[in-house]
Amino acid sequence: MGAGQPEAISNMANQAIIFDFDGLILDTEAPQVDIWRELFAEQGVEFDLRRYVRIVGTFNSDVYRPEKHYAELIGYRMSSAEIEQMVTEKLYENLMSEPLAKGVLKVLDEAERRGIKTAVGSSSQRDWVEGHLRRFGLLERFAAVVTFDDVSESKPSPEIFQLALKRLGVRPENGLVLEDSQNGVLAAKRAEMRVVAVPNEVTCTMDFSQADEILESLEDLDLDKYFD
Numbered sequence: 001m002g003a004g005q006p007e008a009i010s011n012m013a014n015q016a017i018i019f020d021f022d023g024l025i026l027d028t029e030a031p032q033v034d035i036w037r038e039l040f041a042e043q044g045v046e047f048d049l050r051r052y053v054r055i056v057g058t059f060n061s062d063v064y065r066p067e068k069h070y071a072e073l074i075g076y077r078m079s080s081a082e083i084e085q086m087v088t089e090k091l092y093e094n095l096m097s098e099p100l101a102k103g104v105l106k107v108l109d110e111a112e113r114r115g116i117k118t119a120v121g122s123s124s125q126r127d128w129v130e131g132h133l134r135r136f137g138l139l140e141r142f143a144a145v146v147t148f149d150d151v152s153e154s155k156p157s158p159e160i161f162q163l164a165l166k167r168l169g170v171r172p173e174n175g176l177v178l179e180d181s182q183n184g185v186l187a188a189k190r191a192e193m194r195v196v197a198v199p200n201e202v203t204c205t206m207d208f209s210q211a212d213e214i215l216e217s218l219e220d221l222d223l224d225k226y227f228d
Contacts, residue, residue, distance in 0.1 A: 015227055016170040017111050018161060018193075020057070021122035021129045023180035024218075025104050025138075029056060029202040031094045035087050036066050043073045049202075056203055057181030059123040059154035088128075100136060101198075103218025107178070108141055110223055119144040121164045121177070123154035123184075144168055156183040158191035165191070176226045178218065182206035196221060 023029040033049065040047040051064040067083040078086070111118050119142055122129045126147040133139040144167040151159040165175055177188035177195040181203050188195035189210050197211035198218055208214050215221060 014117070014168075014170050014174060015115075016117040016119060016165065016168045016175040017107065018119045018121045018164050018175060018177045018188075019104075019107075019142075020177070020179045020181070020184050021120050021132070022124055023056070023200050023203060024178055024198060025101055025120070026095065026132055026136075027098060027101055027200055028091065028095060029180075029200060031098065032087065032091050033202055035090050035094070036070075039070055039087075040073070043070075045073060053202060053205065055183075056206075057123055057155050057179070057183030057187075059125075059148045061154075095132070100138075101218060103221060104138075107218050107221055107223075108138070112141075114223065114227060116223075116227060117143045117168045117170060119146065119164045119168055121146045121160045123148050123160065125149055155181075156186035156190065158187050161188055161191040161193060165193075178221070179211075182208060185211050194226060 019025055033047070033052065036052070037047040048064070052066060054063050055061040065080070067080040067087070070083050071078060071080050108118060120129060120133070124147060126145070126149040129147050130139055130145060133142070133145070139145070144164055146160050146164040146167065148154050150163055153159050161177060165172060172192040175193050177184070177193050178198060179185050179188060179195055180198050180200050185195050185197055185208055194212045197208040197214045199206065199208065199214065213225070
């Protein structure tokens with residue numbers, strides 16, 4: 001099956017769309033990068049975006065921990081945990097004026113019209129994901145919300161998507177994942193699912209060659225390609 005020519009599945013199947021959250025439903029990633037850049041610049045150091053991008057879509061990855069790097073820069077006047085909490089609080093405040101990503105409501109409405117189940121599968125923690133979904137009045141529109149709190153491994157492990165499928169009662173071949181990161185695409189493929197990548201300004205340099213399709217926005221998603 002080539003990219004851009006996915007195989008549609010029978011409308012008799014139990015079907016599902018699983019959304020990533022950060023960077024896909026809400027652009028939390030660019031605002032977070034801005035915070036890190038500002039903090040590092042205050043110390044006369046350029047924030048290492050190339051290393052940071054490698055951890056997008058994961059949780060507590062040892063590949064790069066910006067909070068540990070920053071703690072070292074400031075002579076450990078704050079702990080890594082305190083820095084992480086500070087950044088999270090700044091980010092939440094900044095996100096109060098951030099709209100939903102383009103196309104999210106369109107896809108949800110179309111899925112509801114077609115009788116396709118929807119879920120969120122995120123490597124972030126439950127309070128973060130559900131808090132924002134509730135703020136936008138979207139929490140009740142998802143039949144399941146699976147986060148890092150529910151699993152032992154974050155993406156690129158397939159565990160989050162596998163659990164979401166289990167909770168929805170849907171087979172992998174009857175589901176579609178919507179992702180913005182390479183780690184998320186890898187997780188979807190390891191869960192034997194089809195996946196559409198929607199890169200953003202932070203993740204646009206990632207390798208999305210394993211995605212079934214790459215779109216600029218969820219506005220461009222044509223569900224006819226994936227569901228009868």
